[in-house]
Amino acid sequence: MSNLPAELKYTASHEWIRDEGDGTVTIGITDHAQELLGDLVYVELPDVGRELDAEEACAVVESVKAASDVYAPIAGEVVAVNEALSDSPEMINSDAYGDGWLIKMKVEDGALDDLIDVDAYQAVLDDEG
Amino acid sequence: MGNKTPLYDTHVAAGGKMVDFGGWDMPLNYGSQLEEHHVVRQDAGMFDVSHMTVVDVAGAEAKAFLRNLLANDIAKLTVSGKALYGCMLKADGGVIDDLITYYLDETHYRLVVNAATRDKDIAWIQAQAGRFDVTVTERPELAMIAIQGPNARAKVNGLLSPETAAAADALKVFFAAIDGEWFIARTGYTGEDGYEIILPDRDAVDFWNRLVAAGVRPCGLGARDTLRLEAGMNLYGSDMDEGTSPWSTGLAWTVAMDPADRDFIGRAALEAEKAAGVxxxxxxxxxxxxxxxxxxxxxxxxxxxxxxxxxxxxxxxxxxxxxxxxxxxxxxxxxxxxxxxxxxxxxxxxxxxxxxxxxxx
Structure with a gap:
């Protein structure tokens, strides 16, 4: 069973979003996503300062198996990226919701309102079977 | 649902992530492909390759048949158990499959061909065999386990009878020892030392479990692919297929153009391609x-x-x-x-x- 923290928001494309309460959010890929990908070996992250549209491809995570795009769940400005993943992409496998975070974004108030919660994401996973 | 090897339940019980491979349900990994890769480079890992197809060719014209069928020349094989890698070509030089041929004696040979190409391989071999006094027998009742890594042979030898272990230990690279229904070859697809063992289906689970107990780690198709890529070994369907010839796919070393009078399928096309410039x-x-x-x-x-x-x-x-x-x-x-x-x-x-x-x- 995948690990699904209840306090996070999610997308149907398997990103998670944590509201940091200061106008910024932290984004990563879910435990389910890293399980599907297998061992991560390379991560390509956006430049800090880049303005992203919602659903814009903004990062690439590559495992031994495949390359997968990561999409910005909401619009905003990239304010930080997880530089440590450059040397240790396997942190996504070992700690998808913690050390394996990908980017931090500055977003508008209310930007998270349309994202799905843990129950809705669980339903997405159940549908995928 | 795909075909299942005798080890299917064993893989599932060990947490194998099962995927379709050429119509077979096979383990991609048992958790971490990277760890499985490293254990083969550093110690000993094993792969269920029972999906691969074993074909025995026997008869008075077995040698003549295979010298026509294959682009490498099995007349090079004169010692029991000796193996030869090569390609089976279409008349236009395209690669139908790559395979290993083992020499058993002058009238008995064993071929090991890929799983994903099984049906077309068997059909092709049967069709070409028609002109020769040979019998072609598929051996679906045989399983195959590849044990690979610097410590692989020692760990396997410890599980064999003293006589068989001695024979296996004495094997040179690309030779096989035969012990009843068991066939132990010093071959592999990883760039490491090791064995590929063909054995009866009914023995597969017990032997696999004894290998686990001896410290050989189960590895999936994912690690098998990264290992063979590092070893620079071609994968059929990716690095060569019916649309490419051995000349442009790094397989020229497996084509025997000498002796010049050996007429193998694809020879004329290869000569023409070479003359025109590859x-x-x-x-x-x-x-x-x-x-x-x-x-x-x-x-x-x-x-x-x-x-x-x-x-x-x-x-x-x-x-x-x-x-x-x-x-x-x-x-x-x-x-x-x-x-x-x-x-x-x-x-x-x-x-x-x-x-x-x-x-x-």
Whole structure:
């Protein structure tokens, strides 16, 4: 069973979003996503300062198996990226919701309102079977 | 649901992530492909390769038949248990499959062919056999386990009878020992020492479990692919197929043009292609920066032309992106690969990338 923290928001494309309460959010890929990908070996992250549209491809995570795009769940400005993943992409496998975070974004108030919660994401996973 | 090997339930019980491979439900990994890769380079791992097809060829004209069927010349084989790698070609020189032929005696040979090409291989072999006094017998009741790594042979030998262990221990590379229904070959697809053991289906689970107890770690198809890529070994369907000949796919060393009077299927086409000039060659690529090379990415050799990656991936041993690629013959020591629209610098090398646990770069 995948690990699904209840306090996070999610997308149907398997990103998670944590509201940091200061106008910024932290984004990563879910435990389910890293399980599907297998061992991560390379991560390509956006430049800090880049303005992203919602659903814009903004990062690439590559495992031994495949390359997968990561999409910005909401619009905003990239304010930080997880530089440590450059040397240790396997942190996504070992700690998808913690050390394996990908980017931090500055977003508008209310930007998270349309994202799905843990129950809705669980339903997405159940549908995928 | 696909075909299942005798070890299917064992894989599922061990947490194997099962995927379809050529119509067979096979383990991709048992948790971490990277760990499985490293254990083969450093100690001993094993793969269920029972999906591969064993075909026995016997009869007064078995040798003449195989000398016509295969692009390598099995007349080189004169010692029982000796193996030869090579290709089975269409008349136009395209590769139907790559396979290993074992010599048992002058009238008995054993072929091991790929799983995904089984049906067309059997049909082709049967069709060509019609003109010869031979019988072609598929052996679906046999399982096959590959045990690979620097400690693989010692761990296996400890599980065999003293006589069989002595015979196996004495094997030279690319030779097999035969013990009743068991067939122990010092071959592999990883660039490490080890065995590929053909055994009856009914013995497979017990032997697998004894190997686990002896410290041999189960490994899936994922690690098998990164290991063979590091070893610079072709994968049928990726690095060669019916649309490519041995000349442009790094397999020229497996084609025996001598003696000149041996008429094998595809010979005339290969001679014509060579006379006209082979346009492409098979090379290894090493990505200079960070990233991963993938199948079908475009290769750009500045001032020369373009080619394509036929097998790309990440080398767990070297920690860099590597690939096998088909590129214009004049490609030099450097090229670029189109990775998601960016041209990344690569070094052109002669495979293998890794052999016996060590970098060849």
């Amino acid at each position: 346009a492409m060659k098979r090379v290894g690529l090493v990505l200079e920066g960070k990233g991963v090379l993938r199948n079908h990415q475009r290769v750009v050799a500045e001032g020369v032309g373009e080619g394509e990656i036929t097998s790309g991936g990440f080398s767990p041993t070297l920690g860099v992106g590597i690939a096998l690629a088909r590129v214009p013959k004049a490609t030099g020591e450097r090229c670029q690969v189109d990775v998601r629209g960016k041209l990344l610098d690569c070094r052109v090398v002669t495979p293998p990338f890794v052999r016996n646990g060590k970098s060849c770069l």
